Amino acid sequence: ESTLGAAAAQSGRYFGTAIASGKLGDSQYTSIAGREFDMVTAENEMKIDATEPNRGQFNFSQGDRVYNWAVQNGKRVRGHTLAWHNQQPGWMQALSGGSLRQAMIDHINGVMNHYKGKIYAWDVVNEAYADGNSGGRRDSNLQRTGNDWIEVAFRTARAADPAAKLCYNDYNIDNWSWAKTQGVYNMVRDFKARGVPIDCVGLQSHFNSNSPYNSNYRTTIQSFAALGVDVQITELDIQGGSATTYANVVNDCLAVPRCTGISVWGVRDSDSWLGANASALLFDGNGNKKAAYTAVLNAL
Ligand code: XIL
Secondary structure: OOOHHHHHHOOOOEEEEEEOHHHOOOHHHHHHHHHHOOEEEEOOOOOHHHHOOEOOEOOOHHHHHHHHHHHHOOOEEEEEEEEOOOOOOHHHHOOOHHHHHHHHHHHHHHHHHHOOOOOOEEEEEEOOEOOOOOOOEOOOOOHHHOOOHHHHHHHHHHHHOOOOEEEEEEOOOOOOOOHHHHHHHHHHHHHHHHOOOOOEEEEOOEEOOOOOOOOOHHHHHHHHHHOOOEEEEEEEEEOOOOHHHHHHHHHHHHOOOOEEEEEEOOOEHHHOOOOHHHOOOOEOOOOOEOHHHHHHHHHO
16 A cells, blocks of 8 residues: 555554644645545644633634544544643633533533534543552642542543544553553543443553653553453654654554554654654655655555
8 A cells, every 4th residue: 555544444444643723734744644644633723722712612713624624635533632631721720629520521512512423533531640650640620620530521421422432542551561551551441340431542652762662562552452442542753763663553553453543643753743853753844754654654
């Protein structure tokens, strides 16, 4: 196959990218993204601050630009993200307790209702676990509303759009030996045991020298899948852009039937949230395919 999306489709998977609405006027960007990828995540445009800048006043202008570009170009869309401690609008940052809990519920309903039936999978909750060795929750205004906030978010989401897969998404849950990975694994196991609706786990997979790819990544994917959820690699980038590491990631996903797709977090190195010098993506700043691109294509 000659594109990432077509190559991934040979095994029933997708290959996606983050898309920024502000770059849709860049013809090199849209021509690469249009050609290579078959799943789109809005890099920022469906986040809480973008979609509900004032309480109860929703704004889907930028989210819809990304959504419409994707669909007009034959791509599906992952929704990102509904409940998160980051990129909250000021009004939400100022809330706590019962009013914050209600605002979270109202936000999930408002955004999911707008995109009802149109989203492949939603990152319902993003980054709720703590880094380090605790294996516990991250402190945040949402966490301080009560430990049940995550399951409330998932139950709300299921009712709002029963057609969307509902994912828990996080970083540094790639390495099976890390406490954070085990904490999320135990939450998903508990949710499945108690019938809390969850369909997928998103491994962001931002790999760098502090959080390097480890060969136990395949064990992580297999272990989550064995709980009865899909696994998606949702925000892949690899600092330094090692072709070998990119191929390892693809091979690990392909080894697990329930690993349903891979998305990279941007198109060209110059589009990366890490900066162009990180060389973390599959195309260079001139839009040329890198060695990592060829390694991924050959592995798919
Ligand atoms: C990043 C975007 O790429 C940046 O443009 C923005 O300034 C900050 O957020 N984990 C996530 C993504 O879930 O939403 C983040 O995206 C990267 C880390």
